[in-house]
Amino acid sequence: MAPKLCSICQTERAMLRRPKTLQRLCRACFYTVFETEVHQTIQRHQLFKRGDRVAIGASGGKGKQHADSTVLAYVLKLLNERYDYGLELFLLSIDEGITGYRDDSLETVKRNRDQYALPLKIVSYEELYGWTMDRIVATIGQKNNCTFCGVFRRQALDRGAARLGVNHIVTGHNADDVAETVLMNILRGDIARLQRCTEIVTPGDMEGALPRSKPFKYTYEKEIVMYAYFKKLDYFSTECIYSPNAYRGYARAFLKDLEAVRPSAILDIIHAGEALLVRGDVKMPVQGQCERCGYVASNKLCKACLLLEGLNRGLPK
Numbered sequence: 001m002a003p004k005l006c007s008i009c010q011t012e013r014a015m016l017r018r019p020k021t022l023q024r025l026c027r028a029c030f031y032t033v034f035e036t037e038v039h040q041t042i043q044r045h046q047l048f049k050r051g052d053r054v055a056i057g058a059s060g061g062k063g064k065q066h067a068d069s070t071v072l073a074y075v076l077k078l079l080n081e082r083y084d085y086g087l088e089l090f091l092l093s094i095d096e097g098i099t100g101y102r103d104d105s106l107e108t109v110k111r112n113r114d115q116y117a118l119p120l121k122i123v124s125y126e127e128l129y130g131w132t133m134d135r136i137v138a139t140i141g142q143k144n145n146c147t148f149c150g151v152f153r154r155q156a157l158d159r160g161a162a163r164l165g166v167n168h169i170v171t172g173h174n175a176d177d178v179a180e181t182v183l184m185n186i187l188r189g190d191i192a193r194l195q196r197c198t199e200i201v202t203p204g205d206m207e208g209a210l211p212r213s214k215p216f217k218y219t220y221e222k223e224i225v226m227y228a229y230f231k232k233l234d235y236f237s238t239e240c241i242y243s244p245n246a247y248r249g250y251a252r253a254f255l256k257d258l259e260a261v262r263p264s265a266i267l268d269i270i271h272a273g274e275a276l277l278v279r280g281d282v283k284m285p286v287q288g289q290c291e292r293c294g295y296v297a298s299n300k301l302c303k304a305c306l307l308l309e310g311l312n313r314g315l316p317k
C-alpha cells in the first residue's frame, strides 16, 4: 500500500494525525499550521503592539506531558522574528519552593534561557512572602495547598514582571486549560470567574496587575506536546509532588473523554463559555485595592495577604 500523503502539501508522507482536525499531515505542514494559527490569534486579538516588553511565564513544563510554556517561549521568539512584531521578550519564573520539583524544572528554564537567548528572571515565594510551598505544606497539610500556590503565583507573576519592567505577561494556558476552567466554574457556580476565564487578554489595572494574555487559548494541549516532541524542545515533565487539584482532575478527565468522541468538544466548550451572557442583576465582586499591599482586592485585604495572615498567625484557615 502506498504511504498516505500529507493532506496539505500532497507531496510529503503524512507523519501524524492532527488532534484538532484529525487531518493527516507531514511534519513541516504541521509546524506551519501550528505556528500560523498562533500568529493569527495574536493578530486577530491584537495582543501586542510594537515596542511591548513581554514576560513569558516560564514553568519549564510540568504535569505528565506539559510543555506549554517552553513551546510558548520558542514559538513567540520565532514569530517575533518571522513577522517582526517588535517585541522584547523575557522569561519569568516563579520559584514556589517545592524541593524535588520546581528546583528541577528551574534547571530546564535556565537551559531554555540559553537555548533561546532570552533574559530570565526568577522570583521566589520565599523572598516575596517569607514562605516556601514546602513550609506551607508542612504547616497546613496537603489539603488546600493548591489554593495558596495559585493565589501566590498570580501576584508573584505581577511582582516579578514589575521588577523586569515589562508591560505585558503571557502564559502558556492552552485550549484544554480554558475549557476545563469553563467546566469548573460552571460546576462551582462561580459566575464572576466564568465570565472572565474565557478572555484571551485581561486588561491591567492601577493596582499593579499587568495585562495578561494566553496566545495558546485556541491551541490544543495534544498539539503542543506533539510540537515539542517533534521539535525536540527541552522541557521538564514530572507531576507536582503535592496533591493535584482533585476537582480540576474530574473536569479534565471528562474533557478528555469528550475529546475522544468529538475533537471539537474543546473549542465548543470555549465558544459556549464566551457566548454566555450574565444577567444584569447578578451580583459581581467590586474590585478595589488591598489595604496592606495595594494589590487588586475585592475585600479589604487581597487573597494573598489574607492567606498570609492565617499562615503567620499559625491558624491557617
Ligand SMILES: Nc1ncnc2c1ncn2[C@@H]1O[C@H](COP(=O)(O)OP(=O)(O)OP(=O)(O)O)[C@@H](O)[C@H]1O
Pocket: 056, 057, 058, 059, 060, 061, 062, 063, 066, 067, 068, 069, 070, 092, 093, 094, 095, 096, 153, 170, 171, 172, 173, 177
Ligand atoms: N512557576 C511558574 N513560573 C512562571 N510561570 C508559571 C509558573 N507556573 C505556571 N506558570 C504559567 O502559567 C501557565 C499555566 O500553568 P499551569 O500550572 O496550568 O500549567 P503547567 O502545567 O505549569 O504549564 P507548563 O506546561 O507551561 O508548565 C504556564 O504555562 C506558565 O505560563
